[in-house]
Amino acid sequence: MSLRNAAGIAVLIVAVGLVPVFVHSDYALNLFGVAGIYAIAVMGLGILLGFTGQMSLAQAAFFGIGAYTSGYLTVHFGWSVWPAMACAVLVSALVGVAVGYPCLRLSGHYLALATIGFGIITQLVLINWKDFTNGSDGMTGIPPPQIGSFVFDTYGRYYYLVLAVMLLCAYVAWRIKTTRVGRALAAIRENEIAARACGIDATRYKIIAFVLAGSYAGLAGSLLAHDIKFLSPDSYSFDQSVVFLVMLILGGSSSIGGAILGAVLLWCLPEVLRPLRSSYIMVYGAAVVAMVIFMPRGLAGLLEAARTRFARGTPPPGSAAPVVAKAEAV
Amino acid sequence: MSADAVAAAESGLLEVRGLMKRFGGVTAVNALDMTVRNGDVHALIGPNGSGKTTTLNVISALYRADGGSIRFDGTELLGKPAHAIARLGIARTFQNIRLFGDLPVVENVMIGRHVRTRTGFVGALLPGGATAREERATRDRACELLAFVGIGAAANAQARSLPYGDQRRVEIARALAGEPRLLLLDEPAAGMNPTETDDLVALLRRIREGGTTLLLIEHDMNLVMSVSDRITVLNFGQHIAEGPPDEIARNADVITAYLGGTLDAA
Numbered sequence: 001m002s003l004r005n006a007a008g009i010a011v012l013i014v015a016v017g018l019v020p021v022f023v024h025s026d027y028a029l030n031l032f033g034v035a036g037i038y039a040i041a042v043m044g045l046g047i048l049l050g051f052t053g054q055m056s057l058a059q060a061a062f063f064g065i066g067a068y069t070s071g072y073l074t075v076h077f078g079w080s081v082w083p084a085m086a087c088a089v090l091v092s093a094l095v096g097v098a099v100g101y102p103c104l105r106l107s108g109h110y111l112a113l114a115t116i117g118f119g120i121i122t123q124l125v126l127i128n129w130k131d132f133t134n135g136s137d138g139m140t141g142i143p144p145p146q147i148g149s150f151v152f153d154t155y156g157r158y159y160y161l162v163l164a165v166m167l168l169c170a171y172v173a174w175r176i177k178t179t180r181v182g183r184a185l186a187a188i189r190e191n192e193i194a195a196r197a198c199g200i201d202a203t204r205y206k207i208i209a210f211v212l213a214g215s216y217a218g219l220a221g222s223l224l225a226h227d228i229k230f231l232s233p234d235s236y237s238f239d240q241s242v243v244f245l246v247m248l249i250l251g252g253s254s255s256i257g258g259a260i261l262g263a264v265l266l267w268c269l270p271e272v273l274r275p276l277r278s279s280y281i282m283v284y285g286a287a288v289v290a291m292v293i294f295m296p297r298g299l300a301g302l303l304e305a306a307r308t309r310f311a312r313g314t315p316p317p318g319s320a321a322p323v324v325a326k327a328e329a330v
Numbered sequence: 331m332s333a334d335a336v337a338a339a340e341s342g343l344l345e346v347r348g349l350m351k352r353f354g355g356v357t358a359v360n361a362l363d364m365t366v367r368n369g370d371v372h373a374l375i376g377p378n379g380s381g382k383t384t385t386l387n388v389i390s391a392l393y394r395a396d397g398g399s400i401r402f403d404g405t406e407l408l409g410k411p412a413h414a415i416a417r418l419g420i421a422r423t424f425q426n427i428r429l430f431g432d433l434p435v436v437e438n439v440m441i442g443r444h445v446r447t448r449t450g451f452v453g454a455l456l457p458g459g460a461t462a463r464e465e466r467a468t469r470d471r472a473c474e475l476l477a478f479v480g481i482g483a484a485a486n487a488q489a490r491s492l493p494y495g496d497q498r499r500v501e502i503a504r505a506l507a508g509e510p511r512l513l514l515l516d517e518p519a520a521g522m523n524p525t526e527t528d529d530l531v532a533l534l535r536r537i538r539e540g541g542t543t544l545l546l547i548e549h550d551m552n553l554v555m556s557v558s559d560r561i562t563v564l565n566f567g568q569h570i571a572e573g574p575p576d577e578i579a580r581n582a583d584v585i586t587a588y589l590g591g592t593l594d595a596a
Contacts, residue, residue, distance in 0.1 A: 199416030199445035
């Protein structure tokens with residue numbers, strides 16, 4: 001990463017960190033907090049679909065598994081939130097191994113179908129396994145996380161917690177993407193046969209990507225549980241998986257920043273469109289279709305193109321080309 | 331050459347015995363025997379559909395054999411997955427080029443070093459130290475290899491954007507990045523003009539001087555005759571001749587089966 005990119009990202013983080021200083025509305029802070037939680041789940045999907053080229057329509061299922069694991073351990077066993085959160089990630093990861101192992105022998109449409117099946121099964125379990133989930137009535141009384149006597153019980157505080165976790169997740173994804181494991185994942189996406197001939201155990205790496213995607217979703221689910229403090233199975237439907245997918249495609253599937261941007265934009269868009277009342281879903285749908293048609297590489301692709309054009313327009317003496325090449329390499 | 335080295339060369343780095351591969355009712359490779367000696371450039375030739383590419387695909391485990399045996403330096407290859415065979419030291423290129431098209435050229439070659447590098451998931455999360463060192467060494471080595479195959483200037487270009495001949499060179503650099511003992515090349519000169527082919531011949535000689543054994547499929551007879559130490563001729567999936575180029579050029583079976591005329595014409 002070039003110095004300029006690093007500086008840009010630092011400025012962005014500070015700006016996002018200052019939001020609660022200027023925005024005091026609980027409604028807005030909660031909206032942004034949940035957007036950040038969604039961004040984590042979408043980044044996870046990005047590791048699987050964007051980095052590795054493998055489709056999953058079960059991201060909401062892992063989101064639910066994380067949320068319910070965390071909720072159950074804190075409500076029924078009185079665990080404190082942090083170990084419950086860790087357990088939520090662990091359980092999601094283990095389910096990821098169990099589902100990924102058979103499913104990732106499939107590819108393309110068949111893999112997508114298998115993950116849809118898993119997603120539907122998971123939601124049915126959440127509805128019907130009443131001892132564990134309390135069924136359609138939902139799970140209530142989930143505690144907020146705390147450090148010592150500091151409780152994350154305001155929307156402002158939770159906003160910072162989500163921001164910190166989201167940045168950590170983005171960092172992990174970025175490190176994976178730019179080192180040997182990420183290159184192996186990209187090789188599988190680009191040409192699986194050539195990847196195998198290069199000594200990459202494609203099945204193993206696909207399972208790793210699937211488990212990472214599930215873990216990110218599980219962590220996001222756990223964060224959501226302790227934020228809204230109420231769980232109901234309808235939040236973890238096939239529809240929700242599709243929403244995660246649209247967020248990712250819209251943002252730019254192999255871009256980490258794009259995943260975050262796509263999640264925030266699509267999560268906040270309905271709120272912006274609320275004055276349109278019942279016709280909002282139509283406008284929302286049309287907006288999504290338009291964005292996918294006119295920005296095939298997502299928001300990230302659009303921004304990169306703009307930056308390339310900007311760099312060409314004002315070339316630093318004699319070094320325009322290398323700057324562009326570097327930007328693309330990151 | 332010491333007595334041991336002579337024995338090793340005679341027993342062969344790669345020994346194919348009674349290899350069978352069927353596709354439905356078609357027998358693509360029929361009881362093939364072939365010995366590739368250590369350090370040789372070995373050519374596999376034959377008419378279209380004679381089973382050359384199938385043989386290469388079985389050796390690199392993209393296809394599963396229906397019988398026989400392939401030993402690489404004494405280790406049985408049949409039954410092992412493709413990535414394990416790459417790990418043992420067999421790299422390859424493809425007839426229809428298979429690059430990681432969206433990635434920069436240099437990263438294509440870095441991926442080729444997968445088997446020689448270690449950084450895993452945990453290493454990725456710890457920047458600096460061993461991870462940074464390995465990352466730098468991998469990139470440096472990839473750049474060296476790109477210079478070695480003659481396209482050092484293209485390191486940052488998107489692989490897909492390169493001209494055809496250069497894409498073949500990227501594939502060779504990627505294959506060499508894993509430091510293979512045996513390199514399989516499937517029609518490396520296909521689509522090249524005579525100048526590019528001459529450059530390729532020089533490159534193949536330099537690779538061989540580096541100690542890598544080469545097994546190549548090629549239709550360009552000038553190339554085959556000028557670089558090969560030994561040639562195996564296939565027809566209908568069966569081995570019909572094996573020997574040094576001059577012997578193969580005189581072999582009556584080869585002339586009738588493969589060329590339908592005399593080799594002098596080629």
